């Protein structure tokens with residue numbers, strides 16, 4: 001599996017005076033080859049031509065854009081009941097598509113930070129649902145050559161996020177009904193929902209609906225954004241197993257937050273761990289792992305885990 005590796009630019013920017021070019025220089029040094037750009041924040045004051053030039057100079061491929069809805073959308077993004085704000089959110093996605101085209105990117109990930117609710121009796125769920133579906137159809141048809149994805153999260157910053165889980169996102173994709181709409185799985189978000197991340201890669205990747213992955217780790221309550229494989233290494237191994245099995249060819253983005261660590265040391269650690277875990281799968285062998293899964297035997301599964309540790 002060819003590795004398309006990206007990482008959070010916001011982990012780097014404060015260390016480099018918010019100079020994107022200096023960040024790109026560092027990314028190239030540590031082995032990152034793809035970039036996702038937060039829209040609009042990280043494009044402000046930078047023409048697409050200049051962005052493309054900076055990417056080319058540092059041998060970085062544009063994956064695409066990550067939608068970031070800020071305080072203007074505090075009451076909701078693509079489902080906002082206020083018509084003006086709703087139209088603003090749709091327009092922002094279309095502008096992201098234009099920028100994405102101009103830099104040669106192919107994917108836009110939507111994390112709707114404010115779509116959700118905090119109180120009972122706060123929103124009309126069916127109306128809200130229909131608005132999100134309609135907005136997603138509109139942006140998908142506006143840029144049919146772009147792969148659009150929804151990144152769900154169970155809560156934070158809202159008490160309840162609207163699209164919060166594997167099941168809801170699949171219902172949503174069913175209603176959006178566009179081939180260029182899929183899902184981006186964020187590993188930490190899945191832990192927060194008590195989902196087993198591997199179940200997500202198996203189900204979505206086998207249906208060709210898995211467009212991207214945010215890899216990280218955490219303790220399941222908050223969006224910790226810890227380094228890959230540090231808290232739940234076996235779950236990470238199983239997550240990667242299904243990505244390999246179903247030939248995932250999208251980007252793996254390290255959505256980690258080095259607060260006290262040097263961002264480049266942290267990225268190198270993420271890449272090292274990812275490669276090590278992928279190599280472990282190869283050492284044991286995909287067929288052998290499949291045989292163990294087929295036996296539906298807890299002790300055999302544990303034996304496999306011990307074998308991973310003994311390699």
Ligand SMILES: [Mn+2]
Nearest residue numbers: 151186214255
């Ligand atoms: Mn994420």
